[in-house]
Amino acid sequence: MAPPRFPEFTPVRIDDRNEFEARLAAYRPETSELSFTNLFLWQEHYGIQWSILDEWLVVICTAGGPRCHALPPVGPPNRAGVCRRLLEYLRAERGAADPQIERADERLVAELAGEPAFAVEPAREHFDYLYRRTDLAELSGKKYHGKRNHIAQFERRHAFRYESLDVVRAESCRELAARWCQVKRCQEDQGLTGESRAVEKALLHIAPLELRCGSIVVDGRVAAFCLGEMLNPETAVIHIEKADPEIPGLYPLINREFCRRAIPDAIFVNREQDLGEEGLRKAKLSYHPVRLVEKFRIRLAAT
Numbered sequence: 001m002a003p004p005r006f007p008e009f010t011p012v013r014i015d016d017r018n019e020f021e022a023r024l025a026a027y028r029p030e031t032s033e034l035s036f037t038n039l040f041l042w043q044e045h046y047g048i049q050w051s052i053l054d055e056w057l058v059v060i061c062t063a064g065g066p067r068c069h070a071l072p073p074v075g076p077p078n079r080a081g082v083c084r085r086l087l088e089y090l091r092a093e094r095g096a097a098d099p100q101i102e103r104a105d106e107r108l109v110a111e112l113a114g115e116p117a118f119a120v121e122p123a124r125e126h127f128d129y130l131y132r133r134t135d136l137a138e139l140s141g142k143k144y145h146g147k148r149n150h151i152a153q154f155e156r157r158h159a160f161r162y163e164s165l166d167v168v169r170a171e172s173c174r175e176l177a178a179r180w181c182q183v184k185r186c187q188e189d190q191g192l193t194g195e196s197r198a199v200e201k202a203l204l205h206i207a208p209l210e211l212r213c214g215s216i217v218v219d220g221r222v223a224a225f226c227l228g229e230m231l232n233p234e235t236a237v238i239h240i241e242k243a244d245p246e247i248p249g250l251y252p253l254i255n256r257e258f259c260r261r262a263i264p265d266a267i268f269v270n271r272e273q274d275l276g277e278e279g280l281r282k283a284k285l286s287y288h289p290v291r292l293v294e295k296f297r298i299r300l301a302a303t
Contacts, residue, residue: 006053007089009060012036012043014208016050023057027074028232030293031105032128032272034074035231037209037239041201045194056082060090061102068094072104072298077111084117087300101298102126109296119301125276128293129284133236133266136287137259139252143288147252154249158218162257165213165225170203172222173215176242177203183245191275199240202227212236212262216243216254223247224254228263236266255287 003019004010012020020036032038039048039059047063056075062068068090073082083101090099101108103126112118139147154160163169177199186192206213209229216224224243231237238258243250259269270293274281 004051006051006058006085007093009049009051012039012048012050012059014040014205016040017208020050020057023074029074029105030128030232030235030270031103031295032231032237032239032270032293033071033103034105035229035237035239037202037211037229038237040205040209041198041239042194044197044201053082053085058082058086060086060094062094066095066097068096069100069102072101072108077107079108079111080115080117083108083112083298084300087298091300098299102295104296104298106294106296108298112298117301119299121297123295123297126273126295128273128295129271129287129289130235130291130293131269131271131287131289133259133263133269135290136255136269139256146286147256150249151253151256154247154253158247160223160253161217162261163215163217164262165206165215169215169217169222169225170206173203173225173242174200176222176225176244180242180245199242202240211239212258214254214258214262216250216257218247224250226254226258226262228258230263230266231270234266235268235270236263237270238272 017036024034024036042048045063046061048059048061050057050059056073056079058073059071060068070086070090073079073086087099087101090096103123109120112120165173177196181196184192186196202211211227211229214226215222226238227240228236228238241254243254271284274284
Protein backbone atom coordinates (compact mmCIF):
# COMPACT_ATOMS: atom_id res chain seq x y z
CA MET A 1 0.00 0.00 0.00
CA ALA A 2 1.30 3.46 -0.93
CA PRO A 3 2.08 5.75 2.02
CA PRO A 4 -0.33 8.62 2.74
CA ARG A 5 0.58 11.93 1.14
CA PHE A 6 0.14 15.23 2.94
CA PRO A 7 -2.44 16.51 3.82
CA GLU A 8 -3.81 12.95 4.09
CA PHE A 9 -2.92 11.29 7.40
CA THR A 10 -3.45 7.73 8.62
CA PRO A 11 -2.98 5.98 12.00
CA VAL A 12 0.29 4.12 12.60
CA ARG A 13 -0.15 0.39 11.89
CA ILE A 14 2.24 -2.53 12.25
CA ASP A 15 2.42 -2.88 8.44
CA ASP A 16 3.94 0.63 8.27
CA ARG A 17 7.13 -0.47 10.01
CA ASN A 18 9.31 -0.83 6.91
CA GLU A 19 8.40 2.65 5.67
CA PHE A 20 9.29 4.17 9.04
CA GLU A 21 12.42 2.14 9.67
CA ALA A 22 14.06 3.14 6.39
CA ARG A 23 13.56 6.84 7.07
CA LEU A 24 14.50 6.63 10.76
CA ALA A 25 17.65 4.64 10.00
CA ALA A 26 18.80 7.37 7.62
CA TYR A 27 18.07 10.05 10.25
CA ARG A 28 19.81 8.20 13.15
CA PRO A 29 17.60 9.67 15.89
CA GLU A 30 18.77 10.36 19.44
CA THR A 31 15.36 11.14 20.99
CA SER A 32 13.26 8.25 22.24
CA GLU A 33 10.06 9.35 20.48
CA LEU A 34 11.56 8.83 17.04
CA SER A 35 11.26 5.06 16.89
CA PHE A 36 8.55 3.10 15.11
CA THR A 37 7.97 1.03 18.24
CA ASN A 38 7.25 4.10 20.35
CA LEU A 39 4.84 5.56 17.80
CA PHE A 40 3.06 2.23 17.29
CA LEU A 41 2.68 1.45 20.99
CA TRP A 42 1.29 4.89 21.87
CA GLN A 43 -0.80 5.35 18.71
CA GLU A 44 -4.14 4.91 20.44
CA HIS A 45 -3.34 7.01 23.51
CA TYR A 46 -2.06 10.03 21.57
CA GLY A 47 -4.07 9.55 18.37
CA ILE A 48 -0.83 9.33 16.39
CA GLN A 49 -1.13 9.69 12.60
CA TRP A 50 1.47 10.02 9.86
CA SER A 51 2.00 11.24 6.34
CA ILE A 52 4.70 12.01 3.78
CA LEU A 53 5.22 15.69 2.96
CA ASP A 54 7.65 15.97 0.04
CA GLU A 55 10.89 14.43 1.41
CA TRP A 56 9.80 14.26 5.05
CA LEU A 57 7.97 11.85 7.30
CA VAL A 58 5.55 13.92 9.39
CA VAL A 59 3.72 12.73 12.50
CA ILE A 60 0.88 14.41 14.36
CA CYS A 61 -0.77 13.59 17.70
CA THR A 62 -4.49 14.22 17.37
CA ALA A 63 -5.90 13.09 20.75
CA GLY A 64 -5.52 16.54 22.29
CA GLY A 65 -8.22 18.19 20.14
CA PRO A 66 -7.35 21.92 20.26
CA ARG A 67 -3.97 20.90 21.68
CA CYS A 68 -3.19 18.69 18.71
CA HIS A 69 0.54 18.86 18.03
CA ALA A 70 3.24 17.46 15.76
CA LEU A 71 6.52 15.67 16.30
CA PRO A 72 9.64 16.87 14.46
CA PRO A 73 9.65 16.06 10.74
CA VAL A 74 12.09 13.27 9.85
CA GLY A 75 14.23 13.83 6.80
CA PRO A 76 16.99 15.97 5.34
CA PRO A 77 17.78 19.59 6.26
CA ASN A 78 16.71 22.34 5.94
CA ARG A 79 13.33 21.75 7.60
CA ALA A 80 12.19 25.32 8.19
CA GLY A 81 9.71 25.21 5.33
CA VAL A 82 8.16 21.88 6.28
CA CYS A 83 7.87 22.98 9.94
CA ARG A 84 6.01 26.12 8.94
CA ARG A 85 3.63 24.19 6.65
CA LEU A 86 2.97 21.65 9.38
CA LEU A 87 2.22 24.25 12.05
CA GLU A 88 -0.04 26.20 9.70
CA TYR A 89 -1.86 22.97 8.82
CA LEU A 90 -2.46 22.20 12.52
CA ARG A 91 -3.98 25.65 13.00
CA ALA A 92 -6.07 25.80 9.84
CA GLU A 93 -7.20 22.18 9.43
CA ARG A 94 -6.96 20.64 12.91
CA GLY A 95 -8.17 23.55 15.01
CA ALA A 96 -5.01 23.91 17.11
CA ALA A 97 -5.20 27.33 18.79
CA ASP A 98 -1.47 27.29 19.56
CA PRO A 99 0.09 24.80 17.11
CA GLN A 100 3.33 23.25 18.32
CA ILE A 101 6.05 20.82 17.33
CA GLU A 102 6.81 18.93 20.52
CA ARG A 103 9.97 17.03 21.52
CA ALA A 104 12.10 18.53 18.79
CA ASP A 105 15.77 17.60 18.90
CA GLU A 106 18.81 19.87 18.84
CA ARG A 107 19.39 19.22 15.13
CA LEU A 108 16.04 20.69 14.19
CA VAL A 109 16.53 23.65 16.49
CA ALA A 110 19.90 24.34 14.84
CA GLU A 111 18.23 24.30 11.42
CA LEU A 112 15.71 26.91 12.60
CA ALA A 113 18.31 29.20 14.16
CA GLY A 114 17.89 32.74 12.86
CA GLU A 115 14.45 32.01 11.42
CA PRO A 116 12.14 34.76 12.78
CA ALA A 117 9.02 32.71 11.99
CA PHE A 118 9.59 30.39 14.97
CA ALA A 119 9.69 30.60 18.76
CA VAL A 120 11.70 27.84 20.45
CA GLU A 121 11.81 26.87 24.13
CA PRO A 122 13.34 23.93 26.02
CA ALA A 123 10.98 21.27 27.40
CA ARG A 124 12.86 19.89 30.44
CA GLU A 125 10.15 17.34 31.31
CA HIS A 126 10.83 15.61 27.99
CA PHE A 127 14.65 15.48 28.16
CA ASP A 128 15.83 11.87 27.76
CA TYR A 129 18.33 10.33 30.18
CA LEU A 130 21.38 8.85 28.45
CA TYR A 131 23.73 6.43 30.23
CA ARG A 132 26.81 4.40 29.39
CA ARG A 133 25.73 0.82 29.04
CA THR A 134 28.78 -0.41 30.92
CA ASP A 135 27.87 1.79 33.90
CA LEU A 136 24.43 0.19 34.13
CA ALA A 137 25.72 -3.33 33.46
CA GLU A 138 28.57 -3.23 35.98
CA LEU A 139 27.32 -0.77 38.65
CA SER A 140 30.93 -0.19 39.64
CA GLY A 141 32.22 2.41 42.05
CA LYS A 142 30.99 4.30 45.06
CA LYS A 143 28.18 6.10 43.25
CA TYR A 144 26.40 2.79 42.57
CA HIS A 145 26.89 1.37 46.07
CA GLY A 146 23.20 1.71 46.90
CA LYS A 147 22.13 -0.10 43.71
CA ARG A 148 24.49 -3.00 44.44
CA ASN A 149 23.14 -3.21 48.00
CA HIS A 150 19.54 -3.44 46.79
CA ILE A 151 20.47 -6.26 44.40
CA ALA A 152 22.44 -8.08 47.10
CA GLN A 153 19.48 -7.92 49.48
CA PHE A 154 17.23 -9.35 46.78
CA GLU A 155 19.69 -12.17 46.03
CA ARG A 156 19.86 -13.14 49.71
CA ARG A 157 16.09 -13.63 49.78
CA HIS A 158 15.32 -15.04 46.34
CA ALA A 159 16.66 -17.49 43.78
CA PHE A 160 16.13 -16.17 40.27
CA ARG A 161 16.81 -16.80 36.58
CA TYR A 162 17.22 -14.31 33.75
CA GLU A 163 15.35 -15.42 30.63
CA SER A 164 14.37 -14.06 27.27
CA LEU A 165 10.67 -13.91 26.47
CA ASP A 166 8.70 -16.54 24.56
CA VAL A 167 4.92 -16.87 24.26
CA VAL A 168 4.61 -18.45 27.72
CA ARG A 169 6.76 -15.82 29.37
CA ALA A 170 4.92 -13.03 27.55
CA GLU A 171 1.67 -14.25 29.09
CA SER A 172 3.31 -14.20 32.52
CA CYS A 173 4.46 -10.63 31.79
CA ARG A 174 0.87 -9.63 31.05
CA GLU A 175 -0.18 -11.08 34.41
CA LEU A 176 2.58 -9.09 36.14
CA ALA A 177 1.56 -5.90 34.31
CA ALA A 178 -2.05 -6.43 35.43
CA ARG A 179 -0.94 -6.89 39.07
CA TRP A 180 1.22 -3.77 38.82
CA CYS A 181 -1.78 -1.80 37.58
CA GLN A 182 -3.93 -3.02 40.44
CA VAL A 183 -1.37 -1.82 42.97
CA LYS A 184 -0.84 1.51 41.17
CA ARG A 185 -4.59 2.01 40.51
CA CYS A 186 -4.08 2.57 36.79
CA GLN A 187 -7.80 2.94 36.16
CA GLU A 188 -7.73 6.25 38.05
CA ASP A 189 -4.93 7.78 36.00
CA GLN A 190 -5.25 8.44 32.26
CA GLY A 191 -1.50 8.30 31.73
CA LEU A 192 -1.13 4.94 33.50
CA THR A 193 -4.13 3.58 31.60
CA GLY A 194 -2.46 4.55 28.33
CA GLU A 195 0.79 3.00 29.47
CA SER A 196 -1.02 -0.23 30.38
CA ARG A 197 -2.40 -0.47 26.86
CA ALA A 198 1.03 0.25 25.38
CA VAL A 199 2.56 -2.56 27.48
CA GLU A 200 -0.12 -4.99 26.33
CA LYS A 201 0.44 -4.00 22.71
CA ALA A 202 4.20 -4.47 23.04
CA LEU A 203 3.84 -7.94 24.52
CA LEU A 204 1.54 -8.95 21.67
CA HIS A 205 3.98 -7.68 19.00
CA ILE A 206 7.40 -8.70 20.28
CA ALA A 207 8.30 -10.61 17.10
CA PRO A 208 7.13 -8.14 14.40
CA LEU A 209 8.70 -5.23 16.30
CA GLU A 210 11.93 -7.24 16.76
CA LEU A 211 12.16 -6.17 20.38
CA ARG A 212 14.95 -7.21 22.68
CA CYS A 213 13.37 -8.73 25.77
CA GLY A 214 14.49 -9.98 29.14
CA SER A 215 12.82 -11.15 32.31
CA ILE A 216 13.61 -12.10 35.90
CA VAL A 217 11.88 -15.34 36.88
CA VAL A 218 11.24 -16.04 40.57
CA ASP A 219 9.42 -19.19 41.72
CA GLY A 220 8.44 -20.05 38.16
CA ARG A 221 6.80 -16.74 37.27
CA VAL A 222 7.99 -13.47 35.77
CA ALA A 223 8.73 -10.98 38.54
CA ALA A 224 10.24 -8.29 36.26
CA PHE A 225 10.65 -7.71 32.54
CA CYS A 226 12.20 -5.20 30.17
CA LEU A 227 11.62 -4.45 26.47
CA GLY A 228 13.90 -2.36 24.29
CA GLU A 229 15.63 -2.03 20.94
CA MET A 230 18.45 -0.19 19.20
CA LEU A 231 17.49 3.44 18.62
CA ASN A 232 20.56 4.07 16.47
CA PRO A 233 23.79 2.10 15.89
CA GLU A 234 25.30 3.23 19.22
CA THR A 235 22.27 3.62 21.48
CA ALA A 236 19.65 1.26 22.87
CA VAL A 237 16.33 2.62 24.12
CA ILE A 238 14.33 1.06 26.94
CA HIS A 239 10.64 1.29 26.11
CA ILE A 240 9.13 -0.72 28.97
CA GLU A 241 10.37 -1.90 32.35
CA LYS A 242 8.07 -3.45 34.95
CA ALA A 243 8.71 -5.24 38.24
CA ASP A 244 6.63 -6.67 41.04
CA PRO A 245 6.20 -3.65 43.35
CA GLU A 246 6.08 -5.91 46.41
CA ILE A 247 9.60 -7.35 45.87
CA PRO A 248 12.40 -4.84 46.62
CA GLY A 249 15.52 -4.87 44.45
CA LEU A 250 13.91 -6.03 41.22
CA TYR A 251 14.25 -2.78 39.29
CA PRO A 252 18.03 -2.41 39.65
CA LEU A 253 18.39 -6.15 38.97
CA ILE A 254 16.39 -6.23 35.71
CA ASN A 255 18.11 -3.04 34.57
CA ARG A 256 21.57 -4.53 35.21
CA GLU A 257 20.80 -7.92 33.65
CA PHE A 258 19.10 -6.48 30.58
CA CYS A 259 22.06 -4.18 29.92
CA ARG A 260 24.47 -7.10 30.34
CA ARG A 261 22.65 -9.67 28.25
CA ALA A 262 20.16 -8.12 25.83
CA ILE A 263 22.05 -5.09 24.46
CA PRO A 264 25.77 -5.94 24.60
CA ASP A 265 26.32 -4.09 21.31
CA ALA A 266 25.12 -0.75 22.67
CA ILE A 267 27.49 1.97 23.88
CA PHE A 268 24.73 4.10 25.38
CA VAL A 269 21.28 3.45 26.85
CA ASN A 270 18.42 5.92 26.51
CA ARG A 271 15.94 5.47 29.36
CA GLU A 272 13.48 8.08 28.10
CA GLN A 273 12.09 11.10 29.96
CA ASP A 274 10.68 11.79 33.43
CA LEU A 275 7.57 13.78 32.31
CA GLY A 276 8.23 16.22 35.14
CA GLU A 277 7.43 13.67 37.86
CA GLU A 278 9.68 14.38 40.85
CA GLY A 279 10.02 10.75 41.97
CA LEU A 280 10.82 9.52 38.48
CA ARG A 281 13.34 12.31 37.96
CA LYS A 282 15.10 11.38 41.21
CA ALA A 283 15.20 7.71 40.20
CA LYS A 284 16.66 8.44 36.76
CA LEU A 285 19.27 10.83 38.15
CA SER A 286 20.30 8.20 40.71
CA TYR A 287 21.79 6.15 37.84
CA HIS A 288 24.08 9.06 36.90
CA PRO A 289 23.38 9.83 33.24
CA VAL A 290 26.29 10.91 31.08
CA ARG A 291 24.05 13.59 29.64
CA LEU A 292 20.46 14.63 29.04
CA VAL A 293 19.19 14.52 25.47
CA GLU A 294 17.57 17.93 25.21
CA LYS A 295 14.22 18.49 23.50
CA PHE A 296 12.35 21.61 22.56
CA ARG A 297 8.92 23.02 21.84
CA ILE A 298 8.53 24.97 18.59
CA ARG A 299 5.74 27.47 17.85
CA LEU A 300 5.03 30.03 15.19
CA ALA A 301 6.31 33.36 16.45
CA ALA A 302 3.74 36.03 17.29
CA THR A 303 3.29 38.52 14.52
